[in-house]
Amino acid sequence: MERSSKKNSKGKQEKDMYHVIHKVPYGDSPYVKAKHAQLVEKDPEAAIVLFWxxxxxxxRVDSALKDMAVVMKQLDRTEEAIEAVKSFRILCSKTAQDSLDNVLIDLYKKCGKIEEQIELLKRKLRLIYQGEAFNGKPTKTARSHGKKFQVSVKQEISRLLGNLGWAYMQKSNFMMAEVVYRKAQMIDPDSNKACNLGLCLIKQARYDDAYLVIQDVLQGRLSGYDDLKSRKRAEELVMELKSRQPLLESSDLVGLDDDFVKGLEQLMDEWGPLRSKRLPIFEEISQFRDQLAC
Incomplete structure (x- = not known):
């Protein structure tokens, strides 16, 4: 009996270790089989069928839809993934909607749907400004690579604004990108967004302004300055600055998205008294109006 008990215990430990190593959930359901096909058998086509x-x-519809969209993206079936998320997200829980939006943003980025990406980012920002996205709380729980961590309102707004700034960059709307990046840096500055802002200013032939922004990275004034990738990019931007001539192409003068900027400020005015009790960061955002480069 003792030997049998030890054998069973060892077998359970090995089974547990198998699930930990391969990150496969327990059970024999369609979702578990799909994860096994995705992570163990490395058969994405079979995984998609099983996710369906x-x-x-x-x-586990929430996880199945998100995971299926990720696998489709890896197979360059991005358009199909977008349609799947948009069509079946109604079956998912309310708590899954935010992460599904993030999946959609990545899919839009992958297939070059910039307008759709911008509109979704704006919508997510409006939800936060209205106090809906975080349910009035200062933080939310996020997950990355299987690990959970807390994200503050500041971090989330800055992240979304950073993505929005990059989307405007892809449209060559450098003036609007600058406004968005500066707003993001006021809230939660970091080296990566500073590099993007520097590039944005270079595109506008504002080389002195760009140099000052990039120097903040090189001199370690911002978080993430010790990241080798950010430092290398900052150094490359400095080299580009040295090679540039101070000539501004007229094609670079794409105007501000005035309706969006005004809309954000109107939301801040309307919801300010409510938000100030729960989310003080919006008071900081409202101070940015006087600094908009119109």
Whole structure:
């Protein structure tokens, strides 16, 4: 009996270790089979079929839809993934909607749907400004690479604004990108967004302004300055500055998205008294109006 008990215990430990190593959940449901096909068998096509079965069976629909979209993206079936998320997100819980938005943003970015990306980022920002996205709380729980961590309102707004700034950069709307990046840096500055702002200013032939922004990275004034990738990029931007001539192409003068800027300020005015009790960061955002480069 003792030997049998030890054997069973060892078998359970090995089984547990298998699930930990491969990050496969327990069970024999369609979702579990899909994760096994994705992570263990490395068969993405079979995984997609099984994820579909999981969704149709109501088996962990939130995770199945998100995971399926990620696998489709890896197979360059991005358009199909977008349609799947938009069509079946109604089956998912309310708590899954924010992460599904993030999946959609990545998919839009992958296939070059910049307008859709911008509109979704704006919508997510409005939800935060209205106090809806975080349910009035100063932080939310996020997950990355299987690990949970807390994200503050400051960090989330700055992250979304950083993504929005980059989307405007892809449209060559450098003036609007600058406004968004400066707003993001006021809230939660970091080296990566500073490099993007520096590039944005270079595109506008504002080389002195760009140099000052990039120097903040090189002199370690911002978080993430010790990241080798950020330092290398900052150094490359300095080299680009040295090679540039102070000539501004007329094609670079793309105007501000005035409606969006005014809309954000109107939201701040309307919701300010409510938000100031729960989310003080919006008071900091409202101070940015006087600094907009119109």
């Amino acid at each position: 079965k999981a969704i149709n069976a109501g088996d």
